[in-house]
Amino acid sequence: MQKKQKIRLDRYLFISVLSVCVGIFIWWLVTDGLGIFRSNVLPSPIKVFKTFLRKWVETKPDGATLFQHVFASLQVALGGYLIGAAIGIPLGIFMAWNDKIDMFVRPVFDLVRTIPGVAWTSVMVTLVGIGYMSKALVIFIAAMVAMVINSYSGIKQTKTVHLWVGQTFGASNWDLLTKVAIPSALPMIFTGLDVALGSAWTTLVAAELLASTKGLGFMIQQARGIFRLDIVIVGMVVIAITGAILSSILRFFQRKFVKGGRM
Amino acid sequence: MEKKEPKVVVNHLTKKFGDLLVLDDLNFEVSEGEFLCIVGPTGCGKTTFLNSLTRLYEPTAGEILVNGIPVDPKKQNISYIFQEYSSFPWLTVEQNVRFGLDIKRVPKAEADASVEEMLDIVGLTKFRNYYPSQLSISMLQRVAIARAFATKPELLLMDEPYGQLDIDLRFKLEDELLKLWQRTGTTVLFITHNIEEAVYLSQNIMVLTNKPTSVKTVIPNPLPLPRDVMSQEFVDLRNQVTDLIKWW
Numbered sequence: 001m002q003k004k005q006k007i008r009l010d011r012y013l014f015i016s017v018l019s020v021c022v023g024i025f026i027w028w029l030v031t032d033g034l035g036i037f038r039s040n041v042l043p044s045p046i047k048v049f050k051t052f053l054r055k056w057v058e059t060k061p062d063g064a065t066l067f068q069h070v071f072a073s074l075q076v077a078l079g080g081y082l083i084g085a086a087i088g089i090p091l092g093i094f095m096a097w098n099d100k101i102d103m104f105v106r107p108v109f110d111l112v113r114t115i116p117g118v119a120w121t122s123v124m125v126t127l128v129g130i131g132y133m134s135k136a137l138v139i140f141i142a143a144m145v146a147m148v149i150n151s152y153s154g155i156k157q158t159k160t161v162h163l164w165v166g167q168t169f170g171a172s173n174w175d176l177l178t179k180v181a182i183p184s185a186l187p188m189i190f191t192g193l194d195v196a197l198g199s200a201w202t203t204l205v206a207a208e209l210l211a212s213t214k215g216l217g218f219m220i221q222q223a224r225g226i227f228r229l230d231i232v233i234v235g236m237v238v239i240a241i242t243g244a245i246l247s248s249i250l251r252f253f254q255r256k257f258v259k260g261g262r263m
Numbered sequence: 264m265e266k267k268e269p270k271v272v273v274n275h276l277t278k279k280f281g282d283l284l285v286l287d288d289l290n291f292e293v294s295e296g297e298f299l300c301i302v303g304p305t306g307c308g309k310t311t312f313l314n315s316l317t318r319l320y321e322p323t324a325g326e327i328l329v330n331g332i333p334v335d336p337k338k339q340n341i342s343y344i345f346q347e348y349s350s351f352p353w354l355t356v357e358q359n360v361r362f363g364l365d366i367k368r369v370p371k372a373e374a375d376a377s378v379e380e381m382l383d384i385v386g387l388t389k390f391r392n393y394y395p396s397q398l399s400i401s402m403l404q405r406v407a408i409a410r411a412f413a414t415k416p417e418l419l420l421m422d423e424p425y426g427q428l429d430i431d432l433r434f435k436l437e438d439e440l441l442k443l444w445q446r447t448g449t450t451v452l453f454i455t456h457n458i459e460e461a462v463y464l465s466q467n468i469m470v471l472t473n474k475p476t477s478v479k480t481v482i483p484n485p486l487p488l489p490r491d492v493m494s495q496e497f498v499d500l501r502n503q504v505t506d507l508i509k510w511w
Contacts, residue, residue: 161349168317168343169363169414170336179366183353260352260394 043230051230052237061231062222064214070238072214073204076132080139081200088144088196089189092151096185097177109148117142117203135207135215142203143196150192154185190254197250201243216242270295270418270450271316271334275325278308278315285311287475289325298444298451300461303471303479304508309454310346312476313420316452317343329418340367342411344421350395350406357382357391359406363414374413381409385439401432408436412443421453425460437463441488458508462501463490470507479507 024045030036031044039047055066064072095102095109120141124134158181166180182189208217216235223231271293278286285308293299303309314320316327318334327334329341342363350359360381364374382388385405395403404424411419425433441464444451455461461468462484470479482504486496 161345161347162351164314164319164343164345165349165351165362165410166366167319168336168341168420169366170338170341171366172337175366179362180351183351186353258353260354261396 040227040229043233048230048233048237052234055231055234061226061228062219064219066219066234066238069214069216069219069235070242072218073208073216074242076135076208076215077139077200077204079132080136080204081143081197083136084140084143084196084200085147085193087140088147089151089192091144092148092189092192093155093177093182093185095148096152096155097181112141113145113149115141117145117199118206121207130212135204135212138207139200139203143200146196146199147189147192150188150195151185154188154192155181157188158184186258190250190258194247194250194254197246198243201239201246205239268295269293270297270329271452272328272331273316273325274328276315276322276327277324278311278320279323284475286315286322287477289476289478291469291478291481293450293452296448296450298453298464298466299469300465300467301452301454301469301471302456302458302461302504302508303476304473305456307471307473308476309456309471310422312471313343313422313452313454317341317420340414340417342414342416342419344404344407344411344419344424346423346426348395348400348403348407350398350403350410352395355392355394356387356398356402356406359395360387360409360413363410367414369414377413377415381413384412384443385409401428401436404428404436405439408440408443412447412449415447416449419449419451421451423455424453426456433460438489440464445488458501458504459492461504462486462497463492468504470504482507 028045031039031042032046043051052066057065059065059068062069091105095105117138120138121134124137128134128137162180162184163176166176171179204215205217205220208215209221212218212221216239220232220235223229223235269292273289273291276286276289277284289312301309301312311320315322316334317336318327329339332338334341351362354362357378360378361374364377369377379388382391385408387402387405387409390398390402395406398406407424411421425436428436437460443449453461453464465484468482468484470482471477472479482500484500486494486500490497
């Protein structure tokens, strides 16, 4: 059984690596290989890789190294994301658990959830200025929405029979919430964390394009202004890789906390 | 013979869903340590009956007394085995069995002993670290039985717990249940649509009417344990109960 799973995993890994390699090869083919695109229109993978290596030490043209940009972006993204989780998950849980909280919060939430995260940028910049806080607040709103919705749905989907088991054993309302509803909602809560991570990361880059002095979005914006497409692509690739790493960290925690699978 | 104290007293129990009258003025008593099977036509409201007894559904009228006081799962030690699979998928077999003990804040040493005993009785000790998604249907029902008995309930309610099992497994689990009942002296209310099962398990059989449900009669089951399903007495009693619930 385990051997079979390992073979399947190895095959999956092989196909994944192969698909990335094929993608890079096609990219190389249309640039350096066949010369279909000139390097100022679409830089080749080799040029992008060289820029990627150089950007770790070079601050030109945007005033910071790649590490500084990544660090600035992560700081903002994780700050907003974690506050979003700290407020969004409990809010979703209590909205689902308590009708009065639901009635009180839902009208405002339903209005806020329809506004794209980036749309808040101008408001936040006006309120708290360009800098860490404005971006973190934009991300906080974007991330919180997904977390509230998923936590809410998770709690609402708790099977009645599971609650009944608790009730017939004489469980208090708090026990029912913490020992039945929340564990039952945990897979959905993690889905919320995953979706929120995606929206936090994309909102961050968009926010940095508009209002920033450092960060991956800012780096892309600056490079675009001076037609340095190689740096733009480096920025895009780093965004993708960082996003994937954050996702896998989240999946690690998911495997640690969500037990038993589905019945 | 000395009459035992009533464990459960039900007076004028009535339950309506909107205008639909489901339970119509039920009155009966269940003695301490009694094994009562409840049978009735399909859809007559057997589950509503049990859910009203535990206050999962608030009765529209009437009172239910356990040990002379109104039923309240927070005050009385009640367990309920449901018709559908109710094991918590996020807990292991052992954690599932321990659930009720945790809710009741039973001291750890006592809870450990109870969990071990129950796992042993239902034969799941080897599977204690498995999750419900890794278990077969009969094992899932055993987890529910172990969880229900682990708290040493004074009143155990069972709602067609073996309805979805094949006949071999059913007999095996029925025998296990009888052993547990004899060992613990728990009062059991067991709902089933299977008349043979009712005759096999019960001390008394309560027959319910079609909706709106009321108690048609209670038939004592004097057959000695263990029962032989092929014996003439068994067949006669089964036929008697069948005649009582016939609606065709």
